[in-house]
Amino acid sequence: xxxxxxxxxxxxxxxxxxxxxxxxxxxxxxxxxxxxxxxxxxxxxxxxxxxxxxxxxxxxxxxxxxxxxxxxxxxxxxxxxxxxxxxxxxxxxxxxxxxxxxxxxxxxxxxxxxxxxxxxxxxxxxxxxxxxxxxxxxxxxxxxxxxxxxxxxxxxxxxxxxxxxxxxxxxxxxxxxxxxxxxxxxxxxxxxxxxxxxxxxxxxxxxxxxxxxxxxxxxxxxxxxxxxxxxxxx
Numbered sequence: 068x069x070x071x072x073x074x075x076x077x078x079x080x081x082x083x084x085x086x087x088x089x090x091x092x093x094x095x096x097x098x099x100x101x102x103x104x105x106x107x108x109x110x111x112x113x114x115x116x117x118x119x120x121x122x123x124x125x126x127x128x129x130x131x132x133x134x135x136x137x138x139x140x141x142x143x144x145x146x147x148x149x150x151x152x153x154x155x156x157x158x159x160x161x162x163x164x165x166x167x168x169x170x171x172x173x174x175x176x177x178x179x180x181x182x183x184x185x186x187x188x189x190x191x192x193x194x195x196x197x198x199x200x201x202x203x204x205x206x207x208x209x210x211x212x213x214x215x216x217x218x219x220x221x222x223x224x225x226x227x228x229x230x231x232x233x234x235x236x237x238x239x240x241x242x243x244x245x246x247x248x249x250x251x252x253x254x255x256x257x258x259x260x261x262x263x264x265x266x267x268x269x270x271x272x273x274x275x276x277x278x279x280x281x282x283x284x285x286x287x288x289x290x291x292x293x294x295x296x297x298x299x300x301x
Contacts, residue, residue: 226290230268233269
């Protein structure tokens, strides 16, 4: 057991203290008793370690068929985190999520509720492009969900936005339908911490089903209201 930052001026009987089998580290520096959140450098280190872990994943068809790892984009210090499905061709080429047509629509969706894309943090369920842009398979979703949960814990968002059924399934399971779950706040628990979560349609789906945009717009307005309530800077 180690007790650090003990002022040596307070030690009245050093011999008696040492007989208690406690190792003291003495310092004249003042003791900081305030509990603080991890520093920015700590978060960057954890993100770097997570990225390295994903880069070194073995026996992964996604990794073997992709050009680049697509890890994340945006501001890791922001309290809004967006999770999509998986990289497409342009994402694979550039190594960034949501840079294709779906990404352009996402930018417009965020702008519609006064959010700048580079102010929020964006990632995907899987970090490598599925062959032929297919949907990630259940085994892949399950495998990468462990990385995703670590990712969420590191970012520690106040609002988590899941875009599409794959993102929903990776964190809430496959027994629910997005058409019934979208548009309402849900609670996601990771490592005994609860994250306020909104499920909504993926921009790629909206490009194919334009008539569903009205539902996404309703979801966006709910998200904007919560941002204002929580006074989150975007």
